[in-house]
Amino acid sequence: MKELILIGPLSQVITMTGIPLKGPVSDNQLQLIEDAGIFCEDGLVKSIDKYKKLLSELKDVDVQLIQLEGNHICLPGFVDSHTHICFGGSRARDYAMRNAGKTYLEIAEEGGGIWDTVQQTRKATQKELVRGILKRAKQHLKNGVTTIEVKSGYGLSVEEELKMLKAIKEADNHYPLDFISTCLAAHMLPRDFNGSSSEYLSEISDQLFPILKKDKLANRVDAFIEKGAFNEADITPYLTKAVEMGFDITIHADQFSVGGSAVAVKFNAVSADHLEASTSYEIELLAKSNVIATALPGASLGLGCNFTPARKILDAGGSLVIASDHNPGSAPMGDLLTQAAILGTMEKLTNAEVLAGITFRAAAALKLANRGKLQQGYFADFSLFHTSDFNEVLYNQGSFKPCMVFKKGKLIYDKHKP
Numbered sequence: 516m517k518e519l520i521l522i523g524p525l526s527q528v529i530t531m532t533g534i535p536l537k538g539p540v541s542d543n544q545l546q547l548i549e550d551a552g553i554f555c556e557d558g559l560v561k562s563i564d565k566y567k568k569l570l571s572e573l574k575d576v577d578v579q580l581i582q583l584e585g586n587h588i589c590l591p592g593f594v595d596s597h598t599h600i601c602f603g604g605s606r607a608r609d610y611a612m613r614n615a616g617k618t619y620l621e622i623a624e625e626g627g628g629i630w631d632t633v634q635q636t637r638k639a640t641q642k643e644l645v646r647g648i649l650k651r652a653k654q655h656l657k658n659g660v661t662t663i664e665v666k667s668g669y670g671l672s673v674e675e676e677l678k679m680l681k682a683i684k685e686a687d688n689h690y691p692l693d694f695i696s697t698c699l700a701a702h703m704l705p706r707d708f709n710g711s712s713s714e715y716l717s718e719i720s721d722q723l724f725p726i727l728k729k730d731k732l733a734n735r736v737d738a739f740i741e742k743g744a745f746n747e748a749d750i751t752p753y754l755t756k757a758v759e760m761g762f763d764i765t766i767h768a769d770q771f772s773v774g775g776s777a778v779a780v781k782f783n784a785v786s787a788d789h790l791e792a793s794t795s796y797e798i799e800l801l802a803k804s805n806v807i808a809t810a811l812p813g814a815s816l817g818l819g820c821n822f823t824p825a826r827k828i829l830d831a832g833g834s835l836v837i838a839s840d841h842n843p844g845s846a847p848m849g850d851l852l853t854q855a856a857i858l859g860t861m862e863k864l865t866n867a868e869v870l871a872g873i874t875f876r877a878a879a880a881l882k883l884a885n886r887g888k889l890q891q892g893y894f895a896d897f898s899l900f901h902t903s904d905f906n907e908v909l910y911n912q913g914s915f916k917p918c919m920v921f922k923k924g925k926l927i928y929d930k931h932k933p
């Protein structure tokens with residue numbers, strides 16, 4: 516028996532259809548359907564049309580009606596394609612020290628930084644990590660996020676990385692959002708590893724990668740290319756092995772210094788993320804490639820540094836995604852809608868470009884071709900906002916939240932119900 520649901524009437528449905536994956540987008544390219552209904556079949560969009568028309572067409576069909584009172588607009592469920600929401604502890608002390616004038620390096624030397632979170636994450640049990648992920652995922656859901664990527668990278672040994680990736684899988688099994696896991700064992704050389712960077716990376720690729728494949732714990736491999744993390748020479752054999760084994764590649768690139776985006780292009784990565792330090796050379800390189808550029812405004816806001824040159828990336832013809840980077844160190848806020856709206860203001864992005872960056876372009880950065888747009892055959896993942904004009908959403912810079920969120924046609928969050 517098919518599950519049929521009709522939701523409406525909706526003042527506007529912003530479908531995100533007909534917009535290319537790369538390059539600038541003007542607001543008049545947005546396709547809006549007014550006075551619309553969304554008809555879902557078994558979790559997928561079956562059709563979007565005038566509500567009255569759908570109602571009359573379906574009058575003799577056994578369909579569940581979700582009838583809305585007042586004005587609502589509908590946007591595709593947001594996709595947050597870069598987070599680190601699996602971690603133990605807090606780095607509130609780092610934040611205070613940074614704002615008091617210490618550098619990232621000084622803080623790391625005084626016991627803060629990524630290594631601090633590694634120690635706190637290693638102390639946590641898998642169950643405790645799952646609880647942390649779910650607490651943070653709930654915050655993302657309230658923002659309209661229906662698919663979320665989550666990285667490991669605070670375990671930094673075969674066993675501890677496995678604990679993190681199992682926690683992410685467990686969270687996925689217990690929560691209606693889709694969690695897409697990524698192995699970030701190449702986050703930094705763990706301080707307790709007795710050997711070189713290449714020895715550490717060989718151990719991970721030899722011992723961890725086969726388990727990830729066998730137990731379906733991750734299909735994506737990430738690496739932090741930066742001074743104090745890994746360089747191109749160290750990472751080349753590691754990424755070569757990952758590609759040979761069929762993993763998709765994504766890179767933490769050009770955050771403080773350049774180099775990472777060239778590695779991303781060389782390995783035909785699905786995305787290069789951060790790019791705050793990218794110059795016109797890296798922007799051109801990315802724009803000419805198939806690598807999706809991902810801006811992480813939450814890291815700029817958390818560290819107090821410049822934003823990714825998003826306008827230049829789009830104008831060069833690149834694909835621009837916006838993700839939260841939610842993590843305990845550089846991006847503790849974790850509010851994608853606020854961050855995307857602020858990036859739009861600071862970088863002069865059209866509302867269409869911002870929305871593309873958190874919907875279908877973000878889905879493409881995770882190689883998910885089945886979501887991020889509202890059209891026939893796509894996941895019925897969407898959020899409703901209590902307004903008649905979708906421009907109100909970004910205008911309110913994140914303070915205006917969805918009133919309802921649907922995942923595969925099911926209401927999974929209702930602001931008015933506890």
Ligand code: NIG
Nearest residue numbers: 629739767814840842844845
């Ligand atoms: O994306 N840049 C490297 N990794 C994270 C920060 C991790 C941390 O500080 O805990 C990032 O910003």
Ligand code: FE
Nearest residue numbers: 597599767840
């Ligand atoms: Fe990150």
